[in-house]
Amino acid sequence: MTPPLAKVPSTSGVFSNSRRSATLPILWTYLLVLSLPFFGFSFLNLGGRGLLRADWAFAGLLVLAFAARVLADGKLRVGKTGTFVVALNVVALLSIHYLFSGNNDQFVNFLTFYAQLALMSLLFFAVSNLNVTDGQLKNIIRTWLFVAVLVGSYSIYEVIAVNLDLPLLTFHFTNPSIKAVGTPATILWNSRPGSFLPEPGYLGFVLTPPLIILTFLLIYVRDREVLFRSVWINWAIWVVLAGAVIVSQAFATYSVLLVTGLVAFGRLSHMPQRLAKLVVVIGAVLFLLVLFTNASIVEIYKPLVARLNSITLGSDGSTQERLARAKVALQIWADHPLLGVGFGNFEQAAADVAPPAWYYQGQVTIDSSGSPWLGVLAELGIVGFLAAAGVWLSMLLRLHRAARLARPADYLSVILLALFYVVLADVIYLLQGGSLTAPQRWFDLGLASLWFVHCRTQQQSARLPANIGPP
Numbered sequence: 001m002t003p004p005l006a007k008v009p010s011t012s013g014v015f016s017n018s019r020r021s022a023t024l025p026i027l028w029t030y031l032l033v034l035s036l037p038f039f040g041f042s043f044l045n046l047g048g049r050g051l052l053r054a055d056w057a058f059a060g061l062l063v064l065a066f067a068a069r070v071l072a073d074g075k076l077r078v079g080k081t082g083t084f085v086v087a088l089n090v091v092a093l094l095s096i097h098y099l100f101s102g103n104n105d106q107f108v109n110f111l112t113f114y115a116q117l118a119l120m121s122l123l124f125f126a127v128s129n130l131n132v133t134d135g136q137l138k139n140i141i142r143t144w145l146f147v148a149v150l151v152g153s154y155s156i157y158e159v160i161a162v163n164l165d166l167p168l169l170t171f172h173f174t175n176p177s178i179k180a181v182g183t184p185a186t187i188l189w190n191s192r193p194g195s196f197l198p199e200p201g202y203l204g205f206v207l208t209p210p211l212i213i214l215t216f217l218l219i220y221v222r223d224r225e226v227l228f229r230s231v232w233i234n235w236a237i238w239v240v241l242a243g244a245v246i247v248s249q250a251f252a253t254y255s256v257l258l259v260t261g262l263v264a265f266g267r268l269s270h271m272p273q274r275l276a277k278l279v280v281v282i283g284a285v286l287f288l289l290v291l292f293t294n295a296s297i298v299e300i301y302k303p304l305v306a307r308l309n310s311i312t313l314g315s316d317g318s319t320q321e322r323l324a325r326a327k328v329a330l331q332i333w334a335d336h337p338l339l340g341v342g343f344g345n346f347e348q349a350a351a352d353v354a355p356p357a358w359y360y361q362g363q364v365t366i367d368s369s370g371s372p373w374l375g376v377l378a379e380l381g382i383v384g385f386l387a388a389a390g391v392w393l394s395m396l397l398r399l400h401r402a403a404r405l406a407r408p409a410d411y412l413s414v415i416l417l418a419l420f421y422v423v424l425a426d427v428i429y430l431l432q433g434g435s436l437t438a439p440q441r442w443f444d445l446g447l448a449s450l451w452f453v454h455c456r457t458q459q460q461s462a463r464l465p466a467n468i469g470p471p
Contacts, residue, residue, distance in 0.1 A: 025069070026136050028062035029127065033143045036440045037151045037206045040173035040198045055439045059123045066126035077129050081398065081449055084390035085121050091339075091384040092117055098342030106345050113344035116437040123439065127446025128453070134412070137454065138226055140447070141213060141415065145227065148210035149237055151195045152244030155203055158193035159247050173198055192249045204245055204253025205429060209422045209444055211241045212260065216418035222411040252432045259428055260421045322433070325370030328353045332378040340381035349378065372436040388436070392427050395448055399423065402452050416455045419448040 035054035043052040070076050078086070092114055098106070132140075160166065192200040214237065217223040223234040245253055331353045332341055341349040377385045399420040403413075422444055430436070 025062060025065040025126070025130055026132065028058055028065055029130065029140060030143050032058040032062055032439070032443065033140060034147050036443065037147060037196055039439070040196065042174050056119070059119060059126075059439055062126045063119065063122040066122070066129060069131075070129075075129075076125070077453065078125075079128070079398075079449065079453075080394045081391055081445065082125060082128070084387055084394055085124055088380075088384065088387040088391060089117065089121055091380050091387050092343040095340065095342040095345075095380055095384070097339075098345055106342070106348055109344040109347075110342065113437075117343075120437045120439065120442040124442045124446045124449070127443060128449035130450055132450065132454070137412070137451070141226055145210050145214060145237065148207055149240050151197070151203070152207055152240045155193040155195035155244040155247060156240065158195065193244075193247055195244070200248040201250045201252055201433070203248045204250030204256075205434060205438075206440065207241055207245055207248075208253055208256060208425050208429075209440070211238075211245065211257075212421050212425065213415055213418040214238050214241065216414050216421075217411065220414045222414045225411040226415075252429065255432070256425045256428045260425050263424065264421055322370045326374055329370070329374035329378045333374075333381070336378075336381060338381045339383060340377070340379045343379050343384075346375055346379055370433055372430045372434060376436065391445065392423060392430075395423050395445055396420065396427070398452050399448060402456055412451070412455055412458065416451050419444075419451055423448050 032055060035058050039053050039055050041053065043054075096110060157166075193203070194200045195203050197203045197206060214223070214227075214234075217226060218234065218238060224231065227234045227237065245257070328350050329346070332346070332349045335341075336349075373385070373388070376388045380388075399416065403417050403420060426441055426444055430441075434441075
């Protein structure tokens with residue numbers, strides 16, 4: 001049997017000048033991963049903005065360590081994805097032109113939004129250029145799964161605690177840019193748990209990447225190379241993550257997992273036993289939820305079906321809001337198709353575009369596009385949109401090609417395959433909402449790029465056969 005990739009002794013010279021020089025960036029990476037779900041908390045606020053979040057802080061420290069290393073040895077990997085990242089930044093910077101056309105009051109907005117984009121772009125390069133060993137890559141995944149289990153466990157605790165009247169159900173978010181006060185769950189499915197996140201939609205977004213990665217490790221029976229030696233403990237971790245996603249009732253997450261699952265179905269269809277086990281576990285999670293709440297299946301799923309109907313029929317307030325924002329964004333782009341209205345200038349431009357009459361009778365200000373893809377299209381035009389799309393699509397193509405040379409006999413290649421679906425999930429999430437500059441998005445991209453280069457170097461060194469199909 002061919003030894004797993006982790007045993008090929010050729011990468012340390014490529015990825016690591018010395019263990020000592022790589023220690024600090026790796027430490028900041030671990031802390032960044034631990035801080036990703038806690039963006040609802042800020043240690044310093046100014047003018048209604050959360051300036052000092054833990055994820056921003058550790059991202060900044062990692063970027064500083066990366067800059068120091070580049071200045072010291074002059075080595076920097078850019079790649080095709082990095083080229084598109086640079087192009088996106090150039091287009092965003094050029095959009096400062098709108099500040100000189102009577103909109104000087106938007107200067108702070110431009111600086112704020114571009115500072116976030118610049119930091120996230122540097123974060124991508126910092127993560128993708130890490131000097132790492134196989135063990136350190138494994139520890140990054142372990143850390144990610146650990147914090148995901150913590151977040152998922154608390155969301156499930158919220159559901160249990162509200163029915164048993166247990167403590168620790170509420171806390172205060174300190175980031176005014178997100179939300180002022182945490183709202184605990186009150187009734188399962190009606191008021192959805194959000195764990196340490198400001199809303200259940202964010203909970204699904206945070207848990208999606210580790211859930212995808214763990215699912216692939218379990219299906220390919222590589223979980224014990226990364227997590228515990230006991231397969232039951234590893235499946236228990238999966239149950240916690242899947243259960244948290246289910247109780248979140250985040251339809252954006254449901255749709256993302258459905259689409260990525262359908263795309264992956266052809267890749268996984270030759271392993272019916274593993275898929276059958278996965279279906280059984282999902283059924284068990286649903287059964288336990290019903291059992292725990294001591295309610296009938298009809299009562300549990302009645303609110304779920306009602307919310308699904310309201311979304312599909314357009315009567316749901318959130319759905320109306322998204323449709324109105326999308327219409328306004330497309331109107332802004334139609335008026336400024338090439339270069340848009342300027343980075344961070346959406347709210348100002350939207351004020352000049354009347355929202356649909358049925359949208360809340362005009363009582364709500366449309367201050368964002370509702371979809372980062374539409375936001376880029378409106379603010380940076382078709383030029384900026386192509387640059388942003390190139391960032392994610394180029395990464396998908398790189399992972400697609402690398403997976404053709406991989407094999408599922410080692411955890412590195414399995415996670416490489418899983419990262420294709422993590423990036424694909426991000427592309428779908430960007431259609432539905434959130435922020436273009438969310439640290440987790442750029443960490444996903446950076447880790448995918450790092451993993452791609454690492455596996456490619458392993459494959460070239462070991463001259464592995466190409467016996468796994470495309471993702």
